[in-house]
Amino acid sequence: MNTRKVYFAMVLSSFLGAVIAIGGYSLIVEPQKVEQVVPVSGQGNPVSLTNYVFDTTDYVVPKGLNFVYAAKQATPAVVHIRTEYTGNTEYATRNPMEEFFKDYFGERYDRRERAPRQGAGSGVIVSPDGYIATNNHVVDGASEIEVLLNDNRTYSAELIGTDPDTDLALLKIDEEQLQYMEFGDSENIQIGEWVLAIGNPFEFRSTVTAGIVSAKARNINILARSGSNTRIEAFIQTDAAVNPGNSGGALVNLNGELVGINTAIASPTGAFAGYSFAVPATLVKKVIWDLKDFGAVQRPLLGIQIRDVSAELADAENLGVLKGVFVARVNEGTSAADAGLKEKDVIIAIDGKKVSNVAQLQEQVALNRPGDKIEVTYIRDGKTETVKATLKNQFRNTEVVTASNSFEIDGATFEPVSNTMKSKLQIENGIQVKDLGNGKWKEAGIDEGFVITKIDKRPIRSMDDLTASLNNAMGEGILVEGVYPNGEKAYYGIGW
Template sequence: MNKLQFFLGVVLAAILGGVTAVSLMQYFDEDSTANTNLQSERNIQLSKYLTDTAFTVPDGINFIYAAERVKPGVVFIRSTYNGSGQSFTNPLEDLYNEYFRNGEPRERRGPSRSSGSGVIISEDGYIVTNNHVIEDADKVDVTLDDNRMYTANVIGVDPTTDLALIKIDEEDLPFVDFGDSDDLKIGEWVLAVGNPFGTLTSTVTAGIISAKARNINILHDRNNRQIEAFIQTDAAVNQGNSGGALVNLRGELIGINTAIATFTGTYAGYSFAVPATLVRKVMNDLIEFGTVQRALLGVSIINVDARLAAEEGLDIVEGVYIQGVASESAASEAGIQPGDIIVEINGKKVTNVSELQELVARNRPGDKVKVTYYRDGGINNVYATLKNTMGDTEVVKRPEELEMEGALFITPTADVLQALEIEGGAQVVELGEGKWADAGLEEGFVITSIDHEKVFSAEQLMDIMADKSGGILIEGITSEGKHAFYGYGW
């Protein structure tokens, strides 16, 4: 190869290299532009998603707005028990250590106290808390965020949801607005506000929604009508947080903190709250009627899972399987049958028993709900008119309280009569100093006869006792279903 050929070869190689380099640069520029455009599109889609949903994540996940908005509406509650020598237990204390006595045994030998939290829901002093925070308390004291103190009146309680409503006599109070817990999404940021340990008042912690419609088997009802559809979060909740607020980043109430999952009695990673949609319904009932209006579909149910689907030859593996239908119930009259699988209530998806129970419990007797169910490979829709515990659609009124000798009596509700398997009686709902306490009666006791004369109502008890003197024999049944007799010199 001569020098001229060598020179021409070098020049040609340089030209080819330059062309290749320019082509590669154009290729990578085009690819980079494409990547940039793709990322921009993703950012636009993400921004649109956040804008279109029911929540907005502030820059830097800032919790200040929600905390400042909610904190003034969360109160500290101190429950005082004068002591009557009785001993009792609460499943929330036994399983989750959420009914607090500072580690002391439950035997009441003298005045004792427990503490918790509450949320102001109206400017005129209505406060929601947990039933187990104020249950059987002789006095309920409330301390506001600004340190003002009040003694509260108990308006009503609902052990089946572990909720209670109390009220203080004040106006123009800061309160927390209700949000829609149905809009919550797994992974959404939330804040828990309460008074852990009874000393760390007005504490705010943050976490995310870990799960919805959780059943952790801590509530118990004689008629198996407890409602557990808890919101699960990993916001730190401890002793004393019970009854406090769970809020979204807009500062709206989306749950009432109720229990923690723990082996030690303190926070271990998960906490549980009653969803706000259910809280609002229970509070409205207690304000309007003094008692909760329980609406029933009238079915016995279990979760659908892979095992049940295989056993029953089902084509779906989620929903609620109908094992039985009560006669003359809402479900029976709507044509729902054993073997049907409920998959929606009022257009809201149902995947388990907890979701179904909550969606039904939001209603009152007489309300119609749209039930979507699966049968023989097809989807069907019917409207069911829900009934109360007595089998009709009437509103249930709170029994009239009658006072005699330091005790308040009511005629037992249909639920109590059914649970205790009795026809009637006079139930002790509040017991102070007086002859009935001296005789040994306890709150919840139902008097069924005096000197072998049957008692069917509180009014009848008043009539019977009007002419009594000297020794009397009191017969009845305890709230645990045990028969008991008391002799007393009246």
């Protein structure tokens, strides 16, 4: 073989080797390309679109998830409340809950200037003739109250009445045929049930948020700041977002019915941090219609001092039960005393409805009026018994209490202290003795004009506070503190 043939064979071998190598790489190493097919018809896709039906209760969305229907039903009945405040500088500090609600409800007072300014909140139309439920702290001390409806109509509102013990108030505007909100059944609302909060947070009108009921009959001690002995806290706890301006707004179920009035939040900052609290609608309904019909809440009392049963208490008192309401004391002449309740009884039900704590008992009793009879189920010495109790008011009778500015107790007539007097005496609260007849007050040396500011170190801010303090002290002595109009402070001991 000559040199030329050898050279040609080498070139041909190299060429064939390269072809074989490239072909082998393509077959063995390089992945095969596969065309992707994207369906456009949607057939076979388990996810489908769902339409909302707005004008019927025949839900297309599953009934338990239809927020749209509830929002559409309820939102027109939620109003925006604007308030203005005028008065002397001392008046700006008269509300003992102000420090808390200043962050929650909004800056309506400036502590540095000590001068009232403006506030804002929410309310719920509860009747077609213009009655509106809201929080007491939304309108407390306001010189003017303006109501802005969902359709932008504006009205001046009349304050019908307030109840600081439940933080509720009732307003009235002069209008007819308004869209209003029906009351729902807050007693039977379930933990885990969906609810909507509707109000005007941060001036964002008609804002709707959703959450679930997190707990019921929750006592958060917010009204304890007022020093009242007759406060009632049995809040519905939810995780629906509530912020400053939502006060007095609606908590509704998915039928668009009112189940609560949004009142407070648990927050380290003053803005929503996870939980909000609403006064249950059954209690709202009772309180606001009392205010409408009588101008004052008809407050039924059993006349007992109570506390929650705990494991420690059950062990110490050998109760044999871990839930219920422990009776620490029964006051003389009260409903409980007449019914035969005794100290160390454990109340477990009111009218057949289980009560596991003080908040639940207070709520069930408060739904009644003085003169109503209730069934009290309790445990004594390991035995369960039921008695009927006729409820009495703070004056230990069953008469209707009106919105009169004066009350008579054991020969003395009392009335609230005017703002002018508070300013002059530099006090934040008190009840004044206007007329003095024969009785324990006169015997103790008290003169007319005396302003009672404390009884047994407890602030006296209202007639409810006064009567509650006296009822709790029945059979014992009390220490009365106060001041006369000339600024002279005085202390009296009275055997009650």
